[in-house]
Amino acid sequence: EIVLTQSPATLSLSPGERAILSCRASQSVGRYLVWYQQKPGQAPRLLIYDTSNRATGIPARFSGSGSGTDFTLTISSLEPEDFAVYYCQQRSSWPPEVTFGGGTKVEIK
């Protein structure tokens, strides 16, 4: 099983600051790395797919990068609505499975 480790667990920042979230895989996942945002009481929302492609309607302040085992989600300037939990997720070819990271909570400082 491929394990995804997200860090930090919690990120305390102010609106307008830059957020950098990390996701590390226990083995290479190529570019099949996805990011979601989840707010309390809501379903996750797809932000980024294939490491760096923004999903439909996602603002340009969200960007993804990385390859292999190390990936990053960057929020260039935090808006009030960006305070939420962020999850990374991979889809491996072999074993053919999907796994999520443990999440990073971005909270207001």
Place this chain on the structure above:
Amino acid sequence: QLQLQESGPGLVRPSETLSLTCNVSGRAISSYYWTWTRQPPGKGLQWIGYIYFSGSTNYNPSLKSRVTMSVDMSENQFSLKLSSVTAADTAVYFCARYDFSSGGMDVWGHGTTVIVS
């Protein structure tokens, strides 16, 4: 516009089978993969499995022995059965469309809470 809606009992007794259905509206269920993911209270997301419209499946190895997914194209819905449930299966269960080529789940249902007690 594609919409997904989960339905099923909110309370299941231990050792029994949890059964949920995801109704797909706004688009035919064919030509896509469909997934189930769950989230225990206060915890992160756990992938349960996915099913292709043709019926082929892939399940989380940790749940594989207890999971069955199926598709009903005539009703445009897909289903999840989880047998021999325990309190550890208490969670919000989400259905979603899975874009296999990108690896992302791009449309989600609102989720349904299932309590095992």
